[in-house]
Amino acid sequence: AQSVTQPDIHITVSEGASLELRCNYSYGATPYLFWYVQSPGQGLQLLLKYFSGDTLVQGIKGFEAEFKRSQSSFNLRKPSVHWSDAAEYFCAVGASSGNTPLVFGKGTRLSVIA
């Protein structure tokens, strides 16, 4: 069965500092991986996705993520965090066929301090 683990429940970073949010997945076949962001009381916005090819993927808002099959990881990074990045971040895994719905991690809440 698919599963996603986001080990960090809450992370606080200073504005301008770099950020890495961890995501580990468990899936028997080739995973398709996603990062979504959710602002309080809002729906989810797609940041980036990995389907195949280059293991370093670029997303919106200056985010990137690297797929490491050997570590079953898909960590999200940003070189310089802005106050507006404060939100909840969710990693999700899906199947190539599309017949298995996305499975989400429990999320990491990001706080940004001045």
Place this chain on the structure above:
Amino acid sequence: DTGVSQNPRHKITKRGQNVTFRCDPISEHNRLYWYRQTLGQGPEFLTYFQNEAQLEKSRLLSDRFSAERPKGSFSTLEIQRTEQGDSAMYLCASSLDGRIVDTIYFGEGSWLTVV
């Protein structure tokens, strides 16, 4: 592209009442999903449709939950005899064609509070 639209955005209901949420997917999207999200948790899959066919409903939380997509366009999620534990955000999402993996777009969600 107007995005996935959900309404109502907020619903407060008394325990035991029935509630219905509506979702209008992105117009050309064939696949429609319902998820539930409780505080501090990630979205939890409930059910999904390919056009009007409901392909998976075993994850619906109980027989009080039902979903329809009668014409393959909008969908409704109904919760009968609501309980306080049903309080959550109900998210709808859609994708172009579920037969291949594709980006899933989410709506803003419908908040349910059962008092």
